Amino acid sequence: MPAPVFDLSYTRLPQVLYTPYQPTPAPAAIMILHNNALAKNLGIDTKWLSSGAALKFFSGQTPPDAYTPLAMAYAGHQFGGFSPRLGDGRAVLIGENVAPNNIRHDIHLKGSGRTSYSRGGDGKAALRAVLKEYIFSESLAALGIPTTRSLAAITTGETIMRQKPHPGAILVRTARSHIRVGTFQYARLCQDETVLKTLADYSIDRLFPEINAPNPYTELLSQVIEKQAKLIAQWMSFGFIHGVMNTDNMAISGETIDFGPCAFMEGFAPNRVFSSIDHHGRYAWNKQPEMAYWNLTRFAESLLPLLHADEDKAVEIAQERLAKFSEIFTAHYNHLMLAKIGLSPDMDGAPQTLSAAMSMLAAHEIDFTLFFRRLTDIAGGESEEGFLELFPQETGVKTWLKTWQKLRASKDYDPDIALAKMQTLNPVYIPRFSQLETALEAAEQGDMDAFNQLLAVLTAPFNEQKQYAELVIPAPDTDAHARTFCET
Ligand code: AMP
Numbered sequence: 210m211p212a213p214v215f216d217l218s219y220t221r222l223p224q225v226l227y228t229p230y231q232p233t234p235a236p237a238a239i240m241i242l243h244n245n246a247l248a249k250n251l252g253i254d255t256k257w258l259s260s261g262a263a264l265k266f267f268s269g270q271t272p273p274d275a276y277t278p279l280a281m282a283y284a285g286h287q288f289g290g291f292s293p294r295l296g297d298g299r300a301v302l303i304g305e306n307v308a309p310n311n312i313r314h315d316i317h318l319k320g321s322g323r324t325s326y327s328r329g330g331d332g333k334a335a336l337r338a339v340l341k342e343y344i345f346s347e348s349l350a351a352l353g354i355p356t357t358r359s360l361a362a363i364t365t366g367e368t369i370m371r372q373k374p375h376p377g378a379i380l381v382r383t384a385r386s387h388i389r390v391g392t393f394q395y396a397r398l399c400q401d402e403t404v405l406k407t408l409a410d411y412s413i414d415r416l417f418p419e420i421n422a423p424n425p426y427t428e429l430l431s432q433v434i435e436k437q438a439k440l441i442a443q444w445m446s447f448g449f450i451h452g453v454m455n456t457d458n459m460a461i462s463g464e465t466i467d468f469g470p471c472a473f474m475e476g477f478a479p480n481r482v483f484s485s486i487d488h489h490g491r492y493a494w495n496k497q498p499e500m501a502y503w504n505l506t507r508f509a510e511s512l513l514p515l516l517h518a519d520e521d522k523a524v525e526i527a528q529e530r531l532a533k534f535s536e537i538f539t540a541h542y543n544h545l546m547l548a549k550i551g552l553s554p555d556m557d558g559a560p561q562t563l564s565a566a567m568s569m570l571a572a573h574e575i576d577f578t579l580f581f582r583r584l585t586d587i588a589g590g591e592s593e594e595g596f597l598e599l600f601p602q603e604t605g606v607k608t609w610l611k612t613w614q615k616l617r618a619s620k621d622y623d624p625d626i627a628l629a630k631m632q633t634l635n636p637v638y639i640p641r642f643s644q645l646e647t648a649l650e651a652a653e654q655g656d657m658d659a660f661n662q663l664l665a666v667l668t669a670p671f672n673e674q675k676q677y678a679e680l681v682i683p684a685p686d687t688d689a690h691a692r693t694f695c696e697t
């Protein structure tokens with residue numbers, strides 16, 4: 210049973226960017242979840258992952274001998290206000306794994322104790338927050354959305370206080386990299402251009418090795434803009450709301466990260482917000498592109514000294530690259546949303562049919578996921594009944610369906626190709642509030658059955674499983690007023 214050989218390339222960066230840190234050993238650690246499918250992708254032995262050795266490693270009892278783990282430093286704009294020093298306040302980079310395909314992933318523990326960046330926090334994580342991140346990350350990944358992943362979850366044997374006492378836990382999370390927009394903001398604040406340049410070079414080397422341009426930093430900016438534009442389009446096409454899109458929660462790898470108070474929208478309302486801490490709707494579903502652009506502007510500002518020696522020219526270059534965001538986002542979003550209804554942007558009348566659908570959804574707050582899925586069922590030859598049932602009155606809907614069917618009857622239309630796409634863009638299962646809440650409550654009492662059942666359907670979200678019929682349907686009236694919490 211070979212233990213994985215991790216290393217830590219991040220220690221080659223200037224020391225201002227991190228603090229060496231050995232996690233506090235958990236008093237009575239138990240591994241309650243481990244992700245064999247992910248381990249296989251990473252080339253990590255699944256027998257090792259479920260062994261006592263892995264548990265000891267991830268719960269801080271056996272430190273790595275080849276290097277000292279570290280807590281990363283970063284800054285961040287939180288809900289628009291700038292904090293110059295955030296950093297891993299309850300997390301540690303315990304190692305990096307190089308998979309057989311040569312791709313390097315961070316192995317990161319969240320909830321592993323206080324660090325020099327903890328400020329007033331206890332450095333711990335509540336079991337429910339860990340399980341929530343676990344299930345959302347695995348759900349996003351199964352939907353095909355770039356995201357950090359969950360390799361394992363461990364209860365620590367501690368009780369931690371939030372609004373009330375909760376069991377404590379550690380999430381073992383993986384990412385292409387945890388470098389954030391906020392990491393670049395922090396590097397820029399160091400007032401030492403070599404720190405910024407070294408971070409940028411490291412990022413390019415690790416995440417964008419294909420960059421080969423006269424100024425690689427301009428290209429880095431472009432690549433990060435493109436990845437974020439596509440990511441936000443994907444989120445929105447599944448009704449996903451990140452909830453806390455602060456610059457410290459935006460990874461330059463283009464992976465979804467730190468989605469504490471996130472949610473999948475159930476009844477469609479474009480300005481829907483769930484996060485209990487988002488008082489002004491800053492990160493509402495339909496504000497996400499604008500907010501990503503705002504964050505990317507902060508990223509560009511951090512890079513300015515590397516873009517050109519002359520500051521005015523650097524600003525010009527940054528603006529020219531940032532201007533591409535909207536175009537990339539819109540094209541990607543339209544393409545995905547049209548494919549969800551089995552149409553494509555080049556078909557006459559397709560965009561109008563999509564906007565009519567979105568207005569219909571918003572007018573009646575129709576369940577976002579069920580709308581597209583039941584339309585997929587019709588495209589697959591089923592009757593219109595299940596689809597029509599979603600609406601309070603049928604007239605407008607029937608007219609819309611007729612227009613849709615007419616478009617699908619046009620001569621170059623290939624219904625099989627369209628259906629195959631619909632089946633990969635329109636899931637049956639998303640994490641729904643009431644189901645997740647029930648599963649988390651039971652898990653806190655030590656019963657993981659409901660959680661494991663949910664995890665099983667969410668990791669194969671496009672396959673309808675008849676025995677789990679009740680997991681398809683939203684509970685009445687749970688959605689619109691639901692509030693999500695960080696519960697960190
Ligand atoms: P988040 O909004 O969860 O992404 O976290 C924002 C910042 O607060 C990061 O610097 C975290 O490390 C820090 N933080 C959040 N919760 C805790 C905690 N329980 N203890 C210490 N630091 C924390």
Ligand code: MG
Binds near residue numbers: 457
């Ligand atoms: Mg964060």
